[in-house]
Amino acid sequence: DSGVTQTPKHLITATGQRVTLRCSPRSGDLSVYWYQQSLDQGLQFLIQYYNGEERAKGNILERFSAQQFPDLHSELNLSSLELGDSALYFCASSGQGAWTEAFFGQGTRLTVV
Amino acid sequence: GENVEQHPSTLSVQEGDSAVIKCTYSDSASNYFPWYKQELGKRPQLIIDIRSNVGEKKDQRIAVTLNKTAKHFSLHITETQPEDSAVYFCAAPSNTGNQFYFGTGTSLTVIP
Numbered sequence: 001d002s003g004v005t006q007t008p009k010h011l012i013t014a015t016g017q018r019v020t021l022r023c024s025p026r027s028g029d030l031s032v033y034w035y036q037q038s039l040d041q042g043l044q045f046l047i048q049y050y051n052g053e054e055r056a057k058g059n060i061l062e063r064f065s066a067q068q069f070p071d072l073h074s075e076l077n078l079s080s081l082e083l084g085d086s087a088l089y090f091c092a093s094s095g096q097g098a099w100t101e102a103f104f105g106q107g108t109r110l111t112v113v
Numbered sequence: 114g115e116n117v118e119q120h121p122s123t124l125s126v127q128e129g130d131s132a133v134i135k136c137t138y139s140d141s142a143s144n145y146f147p148w149y150k151q152e153l154g155k156r157p158q159l160i161i162d163i164r165s166n167v168g169e170k171k172d173q174r175i176a177v178t179l180n181k182t183a184k185h186f187s188l189h190i191t192e193t194q195p196e197d198s199a200v201y202f203c204a205a206p207s208n209t210g211n212q213f214y215f216g217t218g219t220s221l222t223v224i225p
Contacts (some may be wrong), residue, residue, distance in 0.1 A: 002156065033212065043157070043202060043215040056212045089157060101147060102204075102213055104156040 003027065006091050006105035021108045025072055025093030029078040031055070032074040033094075033102060034066055038087040049074055071097055081112045115140045117205050119216025126193050127224050134219045136203035137185040146186045147213070148177060149202045157202060161188070193223045 003026035013019055027034050034046040045058035049068035060066075063081075068074040078085060088109050092102040116139040126132050138146075144165040149157035163170045163177045163186065170177050174193075181185040190197055203216040 002158070035215075042217040045212060045214065048212045056207065070207075100145075101159050101162065104149075104158070106156050 002105065003101065004091060004093050004103050004105035006089075006108050008108060009106065010109050010111075012111045012113060013081060015081055016058060017081050017112075019081065019110065021076040021089055021091075021110075023074045023076070023079070023091030023093075023105060025060065025074070025091075026095075026103055029093035029095050029103075030072065031094045031102075032068055032072070033092040034060075034074070034076050035090040035092065036087050037090060037107075038084075041087075046076070078110070083112050084113045086110055097105040115143060115170045115205050115207055115214040117203060117214045117216045119203050119219060120138075120148070123220045123222075125222045125224060127196060128193060132188075132190045132193055132197070132221055132223075134188045134201055134221070135151065135185060136187070136205075137183075138205040138214075138218050139184065140159055140205065140208050141181075141184065143205045145206055147177060147182060147204050147214075148188050149204065151200045151202065151218075153199075160201075190221075193221075195216070195223050195225050197221060200224045 005024040007022045021051040033048045035043045048056040050089045052068050066076045088107045090107045092104045094100045094102045119136045147162035150160045151157040174191050176189045200218045204213040
């Protein structure tokens with residue numbers, strides 16, 4: 001167990017809908033990262049938050065947004081869903097300071113039908 | 114941002130043989146290089162990492178080597194076992210050290 005909790009584990013929804021994925025980082029970790037992993041694909045960095053503020057942005061679509069709350073949990077909102085958004089979405093967290101290990105949650109598998 | 118290239122994309126070895134996966138990075142300021150193992154349907158898990166103040170690090174059957182001049186680092190798995198079969202990702206941080214860029218992954222199959 002990495003200490004990073006993601007909910008839900010599985011999500012099936014229709015095209016055009018909106019979903020919210022939730023992540024609770026390890027206790028004490030201030031950084032939260034979101035990654036998208038499509039079938040047989042690598043880990044695509046979406047966005048990072050540090051202590052409530054957006055720190056870095058990757059290949060995140062405009063239809064997607066995220067935030068980190070005062071209690072440090074984070075939510076990734078995906079709207080106007082398309083079939084191509086079906087993927088495994090991972091959240092990871094790391095501690096303070098640069099160059100520290102990132103711990104991954106078990107992921108949320110999103111299926112858009 | 115950092116550009117991480119990983120080779121090969123797939124690798125098959127006989128049980129007991131060695132496996133080597135190589136990654137290159139672009140940002141010379143990067144100082145921390147983790148390797149993650151991802152089994153099918155599971156989360157990536159750190160298996161070994163190396164910081165730029167050393168050239169090699171070993172942990173039982175796995176080792177990582179780093180060549181900062183050439184900007185490449187490699188994962189070495191010796192005496193491979195079927196349970197080593199997984200996808201392996203290398204990563205390098207951004208110049209701020211606060212985000213990781215992952216390689217495209219290597220699917221390793223160990224044939225019994």
